[in-house]
Amino acid sequence: MRKILALLFVSVLLVSAAMADTIVYPIGQASTSSFSQGAGVGETPRGWDFTITQPIYVQQLGVNAAFGLPITMSLWDVTTQTLLGQTMVNAQAYTWEFADLANAIALTPGDTYSVIGWADTTNNGQAWYLYNNTPPSEFNPTGIVNYLNVRYDNGIGANQFPTGTIGAPAQYGVTDIGYSLVPEPGTLALIGTGLGFIGGVLRRRLNC
Numbered sequence: 001m002r003k004i005l006a007l008l009f010v011s012v013l014l015v016s017a018a019m020a021d022t023i024v025y026p027i028g029q030a031s032t033s034s035f036s037q038g039a040g041v042g043e044t045p046r047g048w049d050f051t052i053t054q055p056i057y058v059q060q061l062g063v064n065a066a067f068g069l070p071i072t073m074s075l076w077d078v079t080t081q082t083l084l085g086q087t088m089v090n091a092q093a094y095t096w097e098f099a100d101l102a103n104a105i106a107l108t109p110g111d112t113y114s115v116i117g118w119a120d121t122t123n124n125g126q127a128w129y130l131y132n133n134t135p136p137s138e139f140n141p142t143g144i145v146n147y148l149n150v151r152y153d154n155g156i157g158a159n160q161f162p163t164g165t166i167g168a169p170a171q172y173g174v175t176d177i178g179y180s181l182v183p184e185p186g187t188l189a190l191i192g193t194g195l196g197f198i199g200g201v202l203r204r205r206l207n208c
Contacts, residue, residue, distance in 0.1 A: 023059060023178040026050070026141035029096050032064045032174055034136065038127035043155050045162040046129040046172040047116035049078055049148040051109070056144065058085070058105045060178030062098030063117045065091035065128050071117045072158040073175065075105060078112040078151075081161040089117075094130075098178055106182065114151045117175045118158040135171040145177070 038046070061073035071091045075084045087099040107113060119128040132139070140147045150172045153162030166172070 023180055024144075025062070025176050025178055026145040026147075027174075027176050028138050028141075029176075030136060030138040032094060032130050032132075035130035035132045035171075035174065037066060038129040038131050038172070040127050040129070040152075040154055041125055042122045043118070043120045043157060044127065044129065044152075045074075045116045045118040045156065045158070045160075046131075046150075046152050047114055047162075047175040048171065048173065049112055049114045049151050049165070050141075051112055051146045051148065052107055053109055053144050053146065055109065055182035056107050056179040057182060058101065058107060058177050058179045060098040060100055061085070061087050061089065061115060062096055062176045062178060063089050063091050064094060064096050064130065064174045064176075065117065065119070066093055066130070067121075067124065067126065067128055068092055069119050069121070069128050071119050071128065073099065074116045074118065074158065075101075075177070076114040076116060076161060078114050083159060083161075084113075086158075091128075096176070098176075104180075107179075112148065114162075115175045115177050116151060116162060117173055129172060130174050131170070131172045133170045135169060139171045139174070140169050144181075145179075 063071045065071050071089045073089050074086045085101045085105045087101050089097050089099045091097050121128050150166035150170050151162050152164045
C-alpha cells in the first residue's frame with residue numbers, strides 16, 4: 001500500500017508540474033510613469049495587436065488606466081473580427097489591475113489577436129487611457145507574444161471591433177494579457193504513460 005501511495009503522489013506531482021498555471025504578462029507589469037494621459041473623450045477603445053509563436057491560454061485581461069473607471073476588457077481575433085472573451089476591470093489610477101476571464105481562451109500561432117480596453121467618458125469629459133509614442137522596450141514585447149501595433153477607434157461600443165491602427169512603437173491603452181503555456185505534446189504523452197503504468201499497478205494490486 002505504501003508503494004501505491006508513493007506512486008500516486010509522484011503522479012500528482014507530474015501532472016501539477018506539467019499543467020501549472022504560471023501566469024505571464026507580456027509587458028511585465030512595467031511602469032507607465034513615462035506615459036501621458038490621452039485626449040479622446042466618449043466611447044474610446046484602445047489596445048494593441050499581437051501574434052504568438054507557440055500556443056497559449058489567455059486567463060486574464062488587464063489595464064493601467066486613470067480615474068478609477070470600470071474598463072471593459074476584450075480579446076479579439078483580428079482577422080475575423082470575432083470577440084473571443086470579455087471581462088470588467090475596476091481600474092485604479094495609474095496602477096495595473098487584472099480580472100479573470102470566465103474561461104481560459106486558447107490562442108494558436110498563425111493568427112493575429114488584439115487586447116482592447118474600452119470606457120465611455122462622456123460624462124466626466126476626460127480620457128481614461130495613457131499613451132506614449134516612443135515607449136520603453138518592455139511595451140513592445142517579443143518572444144512568445146509579439147507586439148504589432150496600436151489598435152483604436154472612437155465612438156463605438158464595447159462589443160464593436162475597433163478598426164484603426166497606428167504602427168509601432170506607439171503604445172495606447174495601456175492594456176495587457178495574462179497567459180499560461182499550453183503543455184508540450186511530449187509532456188502530455190509522458191504523463192499519460194506514467195498514469196497508465198500506475199493504473200496497471202493498481203489493478204494488479206486490487207485483483208490479488
